Amino acid sequence: MDTKRLILFVIFSFSLLMLWDSWQKQNAPAVAQTQTGAIAQAGDSSVPSAPAAAANQEVPAESGFQLASGQRIQVSTDLFKAEIDTQGGDLRRLELSQHLADSKENQPFVLMNDRNAPAIYVAQTGLLGSNLPTHKAEFTSSQSSYQLADGTDQLEVRLSWVGEGVEVDKIYRFKRGSYVIEVGYEVRNNSANALQPSVYYQIVHDSESNKASAMMPTFTGGAYFTDAEKFKKVPFGDMAKQDLSKSSKDGWIGLVQHYFVSAWIPPAQQSREYYTKKLSDKIFSLGSISPLGTVAPGASLTQTAQLYAGPQTQSTLETVAPGLEYTVDYGWLTVIAAPLFWVLSAIQGVVHNWGVAIILLTVLIKLAFYPLSATSYRSMAHMREIAPRLQSLKEKFGDDKQKMQQAMMELYKTEKINPMGGCLPILVQIPVFIALYWVLLGSVEMRHAPFMLWITDLSAIDPYYVLPILMGATMIIQTRLNPAPTDPIQAKVMMIMPIVFSVFFFFFPAGLVLYWLVNNVLSIAQQWQINRATERAAAKKKGNGGR
Template identity: 50%
Template sequence: MPAQAAGPSAAQRERFTVSTDVLRVTFDTEGGTVVRTEFLRHKADDKQSPFVLLDQSPERVYVAQTGLVGGDFPTHKTIMTAVPGDRALKDGASELVVSFESPVQGGVKLVKTYTLPRGSYAIPVKHEVVNTGAAAVAPQLYLQLVRDGNALPGESSFYSTFTGPAAYTEAQKFQKVDFKDIEKGKATFEKTASNGYVAMVQHYFASAWILPDGRPRELFMQKVDANLYSAGMITPLASVAPGATGTVDARFFAGPQVETMLEQIAPGLDLVKDYGWLTILAKPLYWLLDKLHGFLGNWGWSIMGLVLIIKIAFYWLQAKGYQSMAKMKAINPKVMALRERYKENPQQMQQEMMRIYKEEKVNPLGGCLPIMVQIPVFIALYWVLLSSVEMRHAPWILWIRDLAAPDPFFILPVIMTLSTLLQTALNPVPPDPMQAKMMWFMPLIFSVMFFFFPAGLVLYWITNNILSIAQQWLINVRMGVPPEFNLPKFSKFTK
């Protein structure tokens, strides 16, 4: 467990901020800790100031710390000295270097060097352990992210996203851990590995400590104080002889969950953008969405284009479903007549209905099965749109200035509701009165949630509805079943 205290130091504690073209980072000389990160290309919810991820303030505790254990060595509580140097990335420079030196403690001096590259959210961090004593030392280096368990401001109650620690190893892959499981001592994750990372994840953004593959490490997640949790790794150094220096290279990431960028930083880091069990479908959908954006230059039109491509890909499968529904609609008068004739004899009614289905070669479930096959694809697309930071503050047209926020005038949710009801009206009326009621009530109930959903998600659903209506209309006409609207008879519903 990382040490929580250190010996006295003559250095004076201070904070200072450095900046690159994409990052503004605030350091604390207590431990050379990262106490604030601001993303200059991503705005806060007010769309004025940069987005802040890590922060140490009365409202938030979220910091990145490192130090040594295994003796009376420098820790994240040791007051270090900042080496003089540039505090802003100069024009033409490729990187900005920030270094800290600890006082000698336990015969050891710790030198910590952050290298902030231009255009990058991944920061190499070199830890040099200088043995100034007369005996060999073998300390261990810990790297940890410490965060409070508070919910994020503005979280929606209509859809959930994960906030908390996570770990990745090649053996166990991506492992999320709830704060409440840490609280109860029930956190489940791989404890030892020679690869991977630990992270803190939230909607759209993440931070992580990454060690090189092949270096052994112990992973930990623990409660460190009231409503304060840490996730990190401990890695041993080889014995450092007197006068020698041992080095451990690591990387600290703090930035947006841009999938293509994360894939380039470390294996598995792209999984902090969590699609769950639908990852195998969601990743190619995101890839295609990203390619469409590269061509169209607008995320709203890209969403509509992706839905169109999916509809084309599933055209023949969905056509089978609509053909089956058209057949059901054609024989629906016969079915309704049977229900009226045999309403006092349910068993006979079922037998007669099955006879009609057989004679007309109609499968009552034929319209459902093709649609069921497509559901995982559209759920995966839902998660792609909900998880992609590219939608955040991205405009579409006119009044839609942020695809990740609800429609401010509720125009898209109203259109979505009307299109859902239109699609329902084109479907055959179920013989069962209760099913007929539910056929109308469920879309209305479901549509209420869309008034609070991000505009990008509603746009995707509207596009799918309109294309489905067009396809259903076309198939009905081709099969000689003129489209008609089966409007609800609410007077019957109340009986």
């Protein structure tokens, strides 16, 4: 296989894999709905109905989606700046103080927000049952602001609601150094009747914001995990077609976007039903609902769940809940990508620079594949050495393709050259290259990570396009080192391809371009050395033949 076909084949294979992965994300069949009857078919569409065990509970009626507001409670910790609304005790706004916004320097990243219409992203909870507060109820708070004090490890925000013979406290607990927020209820039944409450935890999000771009094909949508089904994505398109309803006694459900995730994690071994619901044309809810048993007159009940709301830092996610680390999605190449990220992280722990870590990992990968690469380059060097003779055959046989093919095969046989010898080694490396692509694209550790000089964010494009230009230059050099195609049209295509690729790399994150640039430089050095060795061997062979 000549160089032009080889490179085109590699490009085609890479594109096909990317298109297949994208098609799977966009066109995966909707998750089948189980027959549990947990999603409301009438009444207030933003409040889930109770499980079948508590079907007599009433839900306040309301048509369409509305998000009312009460007073705002300001909360400040070492990691968060949050706003809790007394309407339902919702978490309406959440800033991550340790992470910068995408486009605004020195501004914190806003994960949740209810004041950015038409986009919406809030966390809600509520109790279902007779005379119990849903997220439509109005709570009260003794303070309008809370701050995690120096020397303390926990901040508690308590909201209260009083009904007919029932008192309910909703408690948020923020812990120093943790992106896990505990959200609990304390129910005191002072009435003469027993209560049969159910609790729900949900996230409300629109289907339009935080979308991926053509150059950054990342996923934004729902996801859940159970021990039986493992990690499952639920795109908004699937939510629009059919409500999800899955029963389990473990796992979590949440909202995944590039670099960040929010997930409700109910208590272990508590029966729960994971659901999704279309609230309006472009607004959806996804969450968990669980029956809490019976609260007798004079008795009380305490219930606490966890809400993880923060970056997709793999070392942290693994400790929060089983399967939460899968929100850093490498797709079907996870088996390769996960070890690559582990090695990359280990290197970064030594050098303390993600850019340097990318360079060193690229060198390690290049060393690991050195024998395969050498075989490929040696084959191309041989093809390059006989290129003039191939050109002579073309001139000799003209348009007689059959005789031309026979003559080429005879030449390959005489020179002991396998025209496919350069193909297989490259094909073996493709999955590793693609896996590393997803590692560099999906790791929040790269976000706003500086490298050196003008590269202050490895997850953003090179502001001066220096790396893409250098990338294009290395591709031109590689083209010159490869055997020249005998077809003039093919030769022109080979010359244009580096320019085309450079344009694409203008829109890639700097970390990705850095990886490809270093890989190309190492490839050029290896290929140049092999070409020289092949040329010396050919010259020596000719010299010996002339004696």
